[in-house]
Amino acid sequence: MLLALSSVPNINSHVRVNALSSPASCHFYINAKITNSATTPRFISADLRMEYSDESANIRAVFLQVLRSRRTAEVLSVENAQPVRDPLYQETPRPTFSQAMESCPKKEIPNFKELLQEENFYLTTEAGEQGRLPVLLLKLKADNSQKKRPVVVFLHSTHKCKEWLRPLLEAYASRDYIAVAIDSRYHGERARNLTTYRDALVSSWKKGDTMPFIFDTAWDLIKLADHLTQREDVDSSRIGITGESLGGMHAWFGAAADTRYSVVVPIIGVQGFRWAIENDKWQARVDSIKTVFEEARLDLGKTAIDKEVVEKVWDRIAPGLASRFDSPYTVPAIAPRPLLILNGKEDPRCPLSGLKLPESRTRQAFEKAGSLEKFKLVAEEGIGHQMTSSMVKQASDWFDHHFNV
Numbered sequence: 001m002l003l004a005l006s007s008v009p010n011i012n013s014h015v016r017v018n019a020l021s022s023p024a025s026c027h028f029y030i031n032a033k034i035t036n037s038a039t040t041p042r043f044i045s046a047d048l049r050m051e052y053s054d055e056s057a058n059i060r061a062v063f064l065q066v067l068r069s070r071r072t073a074e075v076l077s078v079e080n081a082q083p084v085r086d087p088l089y090q091e092t093p094r095p096t097f098s099q100a101m102e103s104c105p106k107k108e109i110p111n112f113k114e115l116l117q118e119e120n121f122y123l124t125t126e127a128g129e130q131g132r133l134p135v136l137l138l139k140l141k142a143d144n145s146q147k148k149r150p151v152v153v154f155l156h157s158t159h160k161c162k163e164w165l166r167p168l169l170e171a172y173a174s175r176d177y178i179a180v181a182i183d184s185r186y187h188g189e190r191a192r193n194l195t196t197y198r199d200a201l202v203s204s205w206k207k208g209d210t211m212p213f214i215f216d217t218a219w220d221l222i223k224l225a226d227h228l229t230q231r232e233d234v235d236s237s238r239i240g241i242t243g244e245s246l247g248g249m250h251a252w253f254g255a256a257a258d259t260r261y262s263v264v265v266p267i268i269g270v271q272g273f274r275w276a277i278e279n280d281k282w283q284a285r286v287d288s289i290k291t292v293f294e295e296a297r298l299d300l301g302k303t304a305i306d307k308e309v310v311e312k313v314w315d316r317i318a319p320g321l322a323s324r325f326d327s328p329y330t331v332p333a334i335a336p337r338p339l340l341i342l343n344g345k346e347d348p349r350c351p352l353s354g355l356k357l358p359e360s361r362t363r364q365a366f367e368k369a370g371s372l373e374k375f376k377l378v379a380e381e382g383i384g385h386q387m388t389s390s391m392v393k394q395a396s397d398w399f400d401h402h403f404n405v
Contacts, residue, residue: 082120126219148236240264268344271285344385
């Protein structure tokens with residue numbers, strides 16, 4: 001049964017918010033239930049007590065309004081689930097091994113498998129089939145101290161699923177993190193066949209009623225943060241987020257939308273969508289989900305996909321992606337939380353030249369906050385669109401350092 005948020009008092013804990021009309025340093029508390037009033041909340045960790053610029057607050061508020069515009073209802077409920085024995089991958093041949101993920105630093109613990117505790121559950125983040133968010137959580141069994149632990153949320157790449165991330169989850173769990181993975185929209189348990197994600201993108205172009213590319217999963221991440229901050233085993237001031245490729249984009253936008261994600265590491269995901277259109281560098285990104293662009297080309301009466309088709313598709317399936325929510329605006333909104341961007345120097349989907357402006361603006365935001373040391377962008381030499389063992393190690397070190405693990 002779905003529980004409507006408005007009908008269940010106190011289903012969410014209180015979170016700190018800031019009104020658009022108030023100065024950035026003026027805070028007050030309201031219930032986490034979101035309404036469509038003129039005063040739109042921005043999510044802020046109560047423990048970190050950070051102040052944000054008016055520009056970042058405005059971007060968050062407007063982005064939340066866009067996310068809400070295609071919600072069927074605002075819901076949060078929890079339901080137990082069983083482990084997935086045969087995960088669905090929407091690619092052939094089916095992937096079987098990731099050297100990069102297997103290389104993640106892992107603490108050697110006797111009887112690790114016996115000490116590892118697994119939780120499978122669903123969060124209902126909105127009404128409807130896709131509002132059922134599958135979650136996989138791994139942690140070490142608690143000792144008698146019942147201490148609160150840091151969390152890292154992991155996000156998979158296109159056509160994969162949360163089970164693919166298990167090597168990373170186990171590695172972090174061995175180091176006493178709570179490790180969490182989800183199925184993004186139209187992936188894993190939220191997919192029915194090999195074309196579910198592709199079909200959803202086309203449907204979004206045709207109907208404009210969903211945002212399957214990045215934005216709908218960003219909404220899920222806000223609701224996931226609601227759940228995590230209510231758990232007794234979670235240190236709510238130490239919730240990190242990372243992901244690969246599409247998952248890197250999810251990490252970027254999830255953190256831009258919700259400041260409860262306090263340490264952020266997008267991997268091969270950050271890019272300049274407007275820059276790519278203006279500089280004719282959109283082809284590699286478009287080719288990764290080409291079906292929707294081919295459908296748009298036909299509908300627009302074009303003989304070939306061109307930058308007009310690309311812009312119209314982005315505006316339809318992810319409104320603002322190539323304009324007000326592009327990387328020069330949303331990446332700086334992550335400041336002053338620790339942010340490590342990991343890309344390949346030769347990545348055609350995330351061209352390094354397209355990151356010059358967002359990198360510059362982000363450095364300015366961190367410098368203004370007096371925390372320039374908390375921002376780093378690494379472009380690995382000779383690497384295209386690929387997550388490497390080096391990236392996995394750097395991400396691991398970044399979380400360990402900033403969470404004092």
